[in-house]
Amino acid sequence: MTQAGMINTRTRFTFLQRLLHWLMAISIIAMLFIGVGMVSTIAPKYVALVATHKTLGIAILVLAVVRIIVRLRSGTPPLPLDLPEPMKLGAKLSHYALYALMLAMPLLGWGMVSASGNPVVLLWGIHLPAILPHSDSLFTLLHTAHVTLAFAFFALILLHIAAGLFHALVRKDGVFQSMAGGDTVRNG
Amino acid sequence: MAQQSPGSSLASLALIAVVVAAGAGAFAYTAGWLSPDRVSGATLVQALTPPSGPALGHRRNHAKGICFTGTFEANGNGSELSRAQVFTAGQYPVLGRFNFSTPDPKAPDATSRVRGLGLQISTPDGNVWRSAMIDPPFFPVATPDAFYALLQASGSKDPDAMKTFAAAHPEIAAFGGWAGTAPWIESYAEETYNGLNAFLFIDRSGARHAVRWSLKPQAEVKSMSGEEFAKLGPDHLAEEITARVGKEPQHWTMVITVADASDPTADPSKAWPEDRRKVDVGTLTVDKIQPEADGPCRDINFDPTILPDGITVSDDPFPAARSAAYAKSFALRMSEEKDYPRGDAAKQGTQP
Numbered sequence: 001m002t003q004a005g006m007i008n009t010r011t012r013f014t015f016l017q018r019l020l021h022w023l024m025a026i027s028i029i030a031m032l033f034i035g036v037g038m039v040s041t042i043a044p045k046y047v048a049l050v051a052t053h054k055t056l057g058i059a060i061l062v063l064a065v066v067r068i069i070v071r072l073r074s075g076t077p078p079l080p081l082d083l084p085e086p087m088k089l090g091a092k093l094s095h096y097a098l099y100a101l102m103l104a105m106p107l108l109g110w111g112m113v114s115a116s117g118n119p120v121v122l123l124w125g126i127h128l129p130a131i132l133p134h135s136d137s138l139f140t141l142l143h144t145a146h147v148t149l150a151f152a153f154f155a156l157i158l159l160h161i162a163a164g165l166f167h168a169l170v171r172k173d174g175v176f177q178s179m180a181g182g183d184t185v186r187n188g
Numbered sequence: 189m190a191q192q193s194p195g196s197s198l199a200s201l202a203l204i205a206v207v208v209a210a211g212a213g214a215f216a217y218t219a220g221w222l223s224p225d226r227v228s229g230a231t232l233v234q235a236l237t238p239p240s241g242p243a244l245g246h247r248r249n250h251a252k253g254i255c256f257t258g259t260f261e262a263n264g265n266g267s268e269l270s271r272a273q274v275f276t277a278g279q280y281p282v283l284g285r286f287n288f289s290t291p292d293p294k295a296p297d298a299t300s301r302v303r304g305l306g307l308q309i310s311t312p313d314g315n316v317w318r319s320a321m322i323d324p325p326f327f328p329v330a331t332p333d334a335f336y337a338l339l340q341a342s343g344s345k346d347p348d349a350m351k352t353f354a355a356a357h358p359e360i361a362a363f364g365g366w367a368g369t370a371p372w373i374e375s376y377a378e379e380t381y382n383g384l385n386a387f388l389f390i391d392r393s394g395a396r397h398a399v400r401w402s403l404k405p406q407a408e409v410k411s412m413s414g415e416e417f418a419k420l421g422p423d424h425l426a427e428e429i430t431a432r433v434g435k436e437p438q439h440w441t442m443v444i445t446v447a448d449a450s451d452p453t454a455d456p457s458k459a460w461p462e463d464r465r466k467v468d469v470g471t472l473t474v475d476k477i478q479p480e481a482d483g484p485c486r487d488i489n490f491d492p493t494i495l496p497d498g499i500t501v502s503d504d505p506f507p508a509a510r511s512a513a514y515a516k517s518f519a520l521r522m523s524e525e526k527d528y529p530r531g532d533a534a535k536q537g538t539q540p
Binding site for chain 2: 032033036037039040041042043044045046047050116117118119121125127134136137139140143144154157158161162165166169170
């Protein structure tokens, strides 16, 4: 460990980090459910679901950028010393993947709507610029990636929840509490 | 680290498995994977596909069409009803598509009773208004679910399927009457195109007005029997509009019909009474025709929920259902670009 000792002695993520984590947890899970739900229906709610999906997606993109900046500045509490190496590696890789998806999914969605030639309009009539040119092949590529990665994202979130609960219920090693908060005074 | 007995570990692992399974199950339910009867955009597109399969690279319905460009000149009269810039007096660029209802882009013109016009008007404030209109005065059925049932019945091998459908959806009789008796019109330029769906116009005070819109031709209407029309040739409509617009631009008046409080806005199978207030809001001018393969309308999704600020969806359930189905059709044909060649390849492809 070469990071500052101050960081390594923390047992919790900072309050801001926890706030961002749980706000984004709710937003991203809602987002994935809205996404698969909206394409499953022709009911009148379809229009509102699509508009909400676009708006929430941009909100998640902004939150993801803020969160990554905060993460780079605040670091993380160390993982337990007795955590087996494969689990440490799994934790590290899965978190990189989660951050990558938080950024990539909204950008793919925004790019896909741009490439479709449709105007990019959010709730409350907010217009965003197209970030890519109108193109069949770009649209198809981004649409396929957006849909495929959505399922990968949900699978990864299930894995993340399972791992968190494993730390909480089986290992009882404080990793879950570092994000969940709990019975000790928060620090950071 | 607190250690625990193997038994309680097992119970914890079981609990984790239950949480993960519940999450996956809720996701599958939301996605409709556990509800095979749920109608999605994909279901509608599948129902529109003929037994011989889809025409790859083309729209899944209204597949035969031709692009146009032109202008919409607003006269300012619509500003009282909607704050959308498109109704402020001025000229705005238009692109669109004449078409008729068929899953087959090579279908002879006389095989379809329903013709349409897709329209996009763009305004300097960045707003885009898209609409897809058809020439019947009302829609065949009252709800999207009934439309899906109609597609199923018309594709069914059961000889009584249409009879059963008509009994459950009596509104189809009026459409049958129109399709059986309305004269055939010789040109896209002479057609009236009706939006049919009700939308809400929002004026500058924020008040909402339920409306429908139509494009009325300024050209003289020449009509004939179906037999006479068929004799004009399988591609008459595209050839005729190309030649006609090549000689002089063609014009339509955009007419907004304002609903009374008593008028149904959720049912496009019911026309509103003729004496409803009508406002002429401007003129559509079509001054250039281009083949679809290379034309500007090819990659445009004329999704009726793409609306400018000042127009919004009403309780009419069709725009949402159409948007869902159009999105699916669009995604399919975009991925099939190679099956519908552009450029020189397209020109060779259309020459027999």
